[in-house]
Amino acid sequence: MPLFALPFPAIDPIAIQFGPLAIRWYALAYIAGILIGWWYLRRLVDSPRLWGAVDRPTAAELDDFVLWATLGIVLGGRIGYVLFYNLGHYLEHPTEIVQLWKGGMAFHGGLLGSIVVMVIFARRRDFSFLTLFDLFAAAAPIGLFFGRLANFINGELWGRTTDVAWGMVFPFAGPDPRHPSQLYEAALEGVVLFAVVAHLVHRSEILKKPGALAGVFAMGYGLARFVVEFFREPDVQVGYLFGGIPMGQILSLPMIAAGLALFVWASAHARRSTAHTGDGSRAP
Numbered sequence: 048m049p050l051f052a053l054p055f056p057a058i059d060p061i062a063i064q065f066g067p068l069a070i071r072w073y074a075l076a077y078i079a080g081i082l083i084g085w086w087y088l089r090r091l092v093d094s095p096r097l098w099g100a101v102d103r104p105t106a107a108e109l110d111d112f113v114l115w116a117t118l119g120i121v122l123g124g125r126i127g128y129v130l131f132y133n134l135g136h137y138l139e140h141p142t143e144i145v146q147l148w149k150g151g152m153a154f155h156g157g158l159l160g161s162i163v164v165m166v167i168f169a170r171r172r173d174f175s176f177l178t179l180f181d182l183f184a185a186a187a188p189i190g191l192f193f194g195r196l197a198n199f200i201n202g203e204l205w206g207r208t209t210d211v212a213w214g215m216v217f218p219f220a221g222p223d224p225r226h227p228s229q230l231y232e233a234a235l236e237g238v239v240l241f242a243v244v245a246h247l248v249h250r251s252e253i254l255k256k257p258g259a260l261a262g263v264f265a266m267g268y269g270l271a272r273f274v275v276e277f278f279r280e281p282d283v284q285v286g287y288l289f290g291g292i293p294m295g296q297i298l299s300l301p302m303i304a305a306g307l308a309l310f311v312w313a314s315a316h317a318r319r320s321t322a323h324t325g326d327g328s329r330a331p
Contacts, residue, residue, distance in 0.1 A: 054215070055202060055215055060202075062075055072200045072201070076193040076196060076197035077194065079193045080190030080191075080192070081113065081117055081190065083189050083193075084186030084189045087185065092109050092182075099254075099255040101175075103182075104178075104182075112168055112182070115164045115168050116164055116183060118164060119157070119161040119163060120160060120190075121152075123163070124152035124157030124160065125147060125151065126160065127159060130156070131155065132153060135284070154191070154268075161183055177257035177258035180261035181253075181254060181257060183261070183264075184263070185248055185260060187268075188244060188264075191233075191236040191237045192238060193237075195236065195237060198229040199229035199230055202218050203229075205217045205225045205226075206229075206278045206279050208225055209225060210224070213227065226278040232271070235271035236275075239271070240267045240268060247263060257316075258313035259314055259317070262307065262308070264306070266307055268302065268306075273296050273300070275295075276293050279293070281294065
């Protein structure tokens with residue numbers, strides 16, 4: 048046990064309060080992630096050189112898509128948390144399912160919800176689902192960054208006990224220092240993953256290969272989450288499964304495999320299309 052541990056910063060989870068109306072940092076994190084991601088995606092769709100002959104939404108259509116994607120993220124994230132992490136509790140207390148202000152969102156569920164929404168939106172607007180998925184992948188690390196910071200402010204999803212110098216004593220996790228795993232996730236899933244995705248978007252022709260960026264994102268998130276799970280304390284109601292594997296790693300493995308398969312397929316499909324047309328223009 049270290050002689051010194053960092054105290055948890057006393058940040059009120061409620062950012063602003065007007066009488067009975069309380070605005071939490073958790074909600075502001077979602078709002079910030081969506082608005083900044085929206086702004087970034089508008090810049091991408093307004094850059095023809097990034098897309099070549101690939102169809103993409105107009106700015107107005109992107110506005111509609113962001114609203115749909117937000118619905119998928121929130122509903123999917125909440126349903127995913129209920130099903131994957133705490134089903135027994137919510138079966139006994141079903142009214143708590145809608146109490147989002149208490150926390151309890153699962154990214155894997157949010158991703159599945161977003162995929163469902165993207166499929167529906169693509170069919171209604173006659174877009175390629177993979178192009179929408181690429182747009183989602185370009186902005187998702189921004190939301191992940193703010194979301195993990197909100198987890199830290201809430202003092203939730205803390206890490207395992209540790210003796211590292213930056214170990215932190217969380218208010219609801221006992222007296223022992225723990226890894227600030229929320230900050231690890233903010234760094235890996237947010238900063239590092241966004242840097243990788245943005246580099247590919249602006250320094251390569253990956254958006255001209257529908258689905259390739261989505262594959263990179265899925266692999267990157269899955270790998271980042273798999274690594275952080277070695278430092279993150281599993282949810283107490285779930286614990287370790289299958290001989291010591293946390294749920295987060297179990298859910299990340301198929302995500303990594305699916306991302307790799309999608310990237311390989313998208314790259315091969317783009318090469319075949321280019322060879323078929325001869326000059327890189329759109330195949331008939």
